Amino acid sequence: MNLNVLEQRGYLDRPIPDSIDLKSEIKQLLKSKNAVLLAHYYQNEEIQDLADYLGDSLFLAQKAKEVTADIIVFAGVHFMAETAKIINPTKKVVLPDLKAGCSLADSCPPKDFAAFKKLHPNAKVVTYINCSAEIKALSDIVCTSSNAVDVINSFDKDQELIFAPDKNLGKYLIKETGRDLILWDGSCIVHEAFSFEKITQLAIEYPEAKFIAHPESESQILDIAHYIGSTSGLLNFVQKDSAQTYIVATEAGILHEMRKAVPHKNLIPAPVDDDSCACSECAFMKLNTLEKLYLCLKYEQPEIQLNDELIRDAYLPIQRMLDLK
Numbered sequence: 001m002n003l004n005v006l007e008q009r010g011y012l013d014r015p016i017p018d019s020i021d022l023k024s025e026i027k028q029l030l031k032s033k034n035a036v037l038l039a040h041y042y043q044n045e046e047i048q049d050l051a052d053y054l055g056d057s058l059f060l061a062q063k064a065k066e067v068t069a070d071i072i073v074f075a076g077v078h079f080m081a082e083t084a085k086i087i088n089p090t091k092k093v094v095l096p097d098l099k100a101g102c103s104l105a106d107s108c109p110p111k112d113f114a115a116f117k118k119l120h121p122n123a124k125v126v127t128y129i130n131c132s133a134e135i136k137a138l139s140d141i142v143c144t145s146s147n148a149v150d151v152i153n154s155f156d157k158d159q160e161l162i163f164a165p166d167k168n169l170g171k172y173l174i175k176e177t178g179r180d181l182i183l184w185d186g187s188c189i190v191h192e193a194f195s196f197e198k199i200t201q202l203a204i205e206y207p208e209a210k211f212i213a214h215p216e217s218e219s220q221i222l223d224i225a226h227y228i229g230s231t232s233g234l235l236n237f238v239q240k241d242s243a244q245t246y247i248v249a250t251e252a253g254i255l256h257e258m259r260k261a262v263p264h265k266n267l268i269p270a271p272v273d274d275d276s277c278a279c280s281e282c283a284f285m286k287l288n289t290l291e292k293l294y295l296c297l298k299y300e301q302p303e304i305q306l307n308d309e310l311i312r313d314a315y316l317p318i319q320r321m322l323d324l325k
């Protein structure tokens with residue numbers, strides 16, 4: 001990650017007058033600076049409510065491509081903002097907190113991955129969008145959890161494929177597509193925190209509940225799910241399905257939009273192993289606050305900056321995904 005933490009600290013320390021109404025200032029700044037706010041479902045609720053576009057990773061990448069405004073304010077994590085910059089490089093892309101990283105992206109260092117790739121010279125590389133620009137540049141095509149099955153199926157059956165960095169999504173894809181993928185050993189700390197025992201206990205307490213899960217969760221969790229899907233997949237499912245109660249295994253931020261969509265239904269966040277922490281919240285996503293969003297818009301910092309060569313190499317794998325209908 002291209003962090004300039006010192007620079008960021010300086011700008012984050014700038015005082016915000018108490019009298020300011022942050023929400024209306026942010027709306028005003030978005031207008032006056034011709035900026036568009038893209039936000040992921042895992043963001044803090046008040047940020048989700050301010051977004052011009054709220055959605056999953058695929059939707060946000062599609063919207064980032066279409067933006068004609070001067071500035072993209074990305075309320076998400078670093079790899080998402082980086083993707084926006086790569087796919088729409090003439091725009092200024094800012095992220096409220098540059099330290100908003102991702103355990104999954106961090107689990108795949110480019111040097112190690114390049115060496116891994118060399119071990120499989122005939123394999124094509126499919127990478128989950130949750131990775132750095134350098135990893136995307138080493139890929140043939142990118143995917144998200146919304147389109148991963150389609151991306152894998154777009155290759156000939158006998159084509160050897162590497163899938164990185166999420167081993168849990170990779171195992172799910174092996175099951176779904178019947179293909180023998182070569183997996184990188186990475187994972188998301190949030191989705192690995194769910195407790196199989198506590199979820200099964202909860203299912204006994206709520207026998208009418210359906211259990212739904214994101215495919216970044218571990219196999220034993222996915223094996224007992226009634227439905228598996230991306231954040232938008234899960235959101236659509238609770239709207240179309242007839243059950244009244246759901247146990248939801250993904251980052252808790254999605255519950256905000258779900259509760260708006262189905263206010264009459266009972267949505268229970270899946271419990272995690274460690275009682276002492278809010279593990280089902282992504283600490284990286286939650287680094288973005290209303291205050292940082294305001295400062296980021298006001299000073300147009302911190303900005304995502306990538307060199308032209310990296311943008312060129314990472315662009316094609318993302319564009320191939322967006323072209324796949």
Ligand code: 13P
Pocket residue numbers: 055056057058130144145146188214216229230231232
């Ligand atoms: P989706 O919104 O594409 O399901 O991704 C979830 C995620 O982990 C983002 O970090």
Ligand code: SF4
Pocket residue numbers: 077101102103104105130188189190191216251282283284285
């Ligand atoms: Fe990364 Fe997991 Fe957080 Fe998504 S929820 S940003 S995959 S650490």
